Amino acid sequence: MFDPTAMILADKATKHHVLSARPKARTTPDRPPRQRAESMRLRAATALRRLADRVEPRRAKTCVPAA
Secondary structure, eight states, rough: OOHHHHHHHHHHHHHHHTTTTTTTOOOOOOOOOOOHHHHHHHHHHHHHHHHHHHHHHOOOOOOOOOO
């Protein structure tokens, strides 16, 4: 199948890749990590852990000396 859209996108990607090795190529500065995304990920992980504990609780750890 001939897909003109895929051909155009592949051509643009190839040009961008090839021209990125030139000495005067554009550079993009590194962005600092987003703090909001990190806190949202932590909240989601905490909520999922609590849900998992309710569905299948962990066994209580007992401190019994070995006989």
